[in-house]
Amino acid sequence: MMNYSIPASRDAAATLDRDDPLASVRDRFHLPDGMLYLDGHSLGPAPKSALAAVTGASGQEWANGLIRSWNDAGWMDLPLKAGGRIARLIGAEPQDVIVCDSVSINLFKLAAAALPLAKNSDTLIVEEDEFPTDQYIIEGLGNLVGVKLIRAKAGEGAAALAEHGGVLVKSVVNYRTATVVDMSEHEQIAQQSDGVIVWDLSHATGVIDVDLKTAGARLATGCTYKYVNGGPGAPAFVYVKSDVAAELTSPLSGWMGHASPFEFTSRYSPKDNAARFSAGTPPILSLSALSGALNVFDAIEMRIAAAKARALGDLCVARAAQMDLPTISPGIGENRGGHVSLLHENGYAIVQALIADNIIADFRAPDAMRFGFSPLYVRFTDVWDAMDRLENILATRSWDKPQFKTQSAVT
Numbered sequence: 001m002m003n004y005s006i007p008a009s010r011d012a013a014a015t016l017d018r019d020d021p022l023a024s025v026r027d028r029f030h031l032p033d034g035m036l037y038l039d040g041h042s043l044g045p046a047p048k049s050a051l052a053a054v055t056g057a058s059g060q061e062w063a064n065g066l067i068r069s070w071n072d073a074g075w076m077d078l079p080l081k082a083g084g085r086i087a088r089l090i091g092a093e094p095q096d097v098i099v100c101d102s103v104s105i106n107l108f109k110l111a112a113a114a115l116p117l118a119k120n121s122d123t124l125i126v127e128e129d130e131f132p133t134d135q136y137i138i139e140g141l142g143n144l145v146g147v148k149l150i151r152a153k154a155g156e157g158a159a160a161l162a163e164h165g166g167v168l169v170k171s172v173v174n175y176r177t178a179t180v181v182d183m184s185e186h187e188q189i190a191q192q193s194d195g196v197i198v199w200d201l202s203h204a205t206g207v208i209d210v211d212l213k214t215a216g217a218r219l220a221t222g223c224t225y226k227y228v229n230g231g232p233g234a235p236a237f238v239y240v241k242s243d244v245a246a247e248l249t250s251p252l253s254g255w256m257g258h259a260s261p262f263e264f265t266s267r268y269s270p271k272d273n274a275a276r277f278s279a280g281t282p283p284i285l286s287l288s289a290l291s292g293a294l295n296v297f298d299a300i301e302m303r304i305a306a307a308k309a310r311a312l313g314d315l316c317v318a319r320a321a322q323m324d325l326p327t328i329s330p331g332i333g334e335n336r337g338g339h340v341s342l343l344h345e346n347g348y349a350i351v352q353a354l355i356a357d358n359i360i361a362d363f364r365a366p367d368a369m370r371f372g373f374s375p376l377y378v379r380f381t382d383v384w385d386a387m388d389r390l391e392n393i394l395a396t397r398s399w400d401k402p403q404f405k406t407q408s409a410v411t
């Protein structure tokens with residue numbers, strides 16, 4: 001494994017790029033000329049293999065194969081096949097992962113199914129800095145089934161679980177700070193309190209080295225449009241550890257979760273394993289894009305990719321410190337997800353000024369500028385150049401223009 005030290009010059013950054021074991025993976029992406037794309041924590045860029053897969057699925061399988069393609073092109077098997085390939089990235093068994101629905105819907109299904117497993121099935125827990133959809137979904141579920149919701153302070157979800165039992169919904173990597181939680185420690189607390197954790201792996205999959213089996217995780221979901229590069233709105237996945245699957249009932253008992261959907265019986269009988277959490281017809285064009293994107297990961301060892309992502313982030317943190325820009329992300333050498341959040345009260349305008357220069361980052365209100373460092377296509381020189389540009393924008397106050405201050409719907 002490569003030993004990274006923080007480059008002190010652009011030349012030193014170029015040396016790291018030259019020796020990068022993942023350098024050739026960048027060629028597998030369509031990256032617009034002249035753009036520095038540091039937003040893979042929001043929407044990953046298009047792998048060439050994903051674009052080709054969509055062309056094949058639409059131009060041939062749909063256009064010519066039509067309904068026969070459910071069988072002939074293996075459309076029916078895509079959710080489990082793609083799930084099995086995601087399983088390798090998160091330390092799970094292939095049959096324990098299925099691609100379906102969105103993270104929001106999967107959180108609902110998993111948390112509802114988990115409630116009867118917990119000793120205290122009258123309690124849902126979510127931390128107050130959790131990604132908003134996780135909070136909204138859990139609140140909605142609580143209201144629907146008449147279960148109380150505990151809003152724990154940031155980082156205190158496990159303590160609430162230890163005290164109350166119940167079901168905790170928790171991100172492995174925080175969307176704002178990129179802080180990484182200790183999954184094993186959390187799972188031990190869950191076991192001791194007869195509670196259950198539903199993990200959100202959205203900011204973890206494809207960028208940090210997740211090992212669900214070793215951590216003892218039982219339930220998880222995550223998105224595939226960020227670091228997995230599955231495309232805008234790509235379907236999410238569900239992970240269910242085999243030995244608990246039989247005890248779980250999805251509240252959305254659609255026909256695709258049925259053991260034999262084409263027997264058209266009127267009684268519901270779920271599939272085995274994670275597949276029981278499928279509900280409706282899979283989105284084949286999106287799934288095809290995702291399957292194509294997963295080709296990029298076939299030769300990737302997550303341990304190596306995660307080490308590079310952290311080193312790219314370390315360089316960003318080091319350069320930000322020289323600019324006196326505070327960060328809410330873990331520091332140099334600390335366990336961190338794939339992005340770094342730098343704070344500035346004019347962060348929105350600064351990010352717009354960067355975007356105008358073809359350096360794509362994003363902004364999370366009220367003041368966080370997020371820079372994402374996917375190890376598959378971001379180079380050390382990209383981070384160096386982006387930070388040079390940021391330094392210049394700050395020094396010249398070139399962000400201070402009306403056109404950079406009008407907020408768009410998506411930030």
Ligand SMILES: Cc1ncc(COP(=O)(O)O)c(C=O)c1O
Nearest residue numbers: 102103104131133171175202223
């Ligand atoms: C941690 C986390 N959970 C969930 C989501 C979104 O869920 P969905 O795919 O249902 O829109 C995001 C989106 O950025 C996220 O960061």
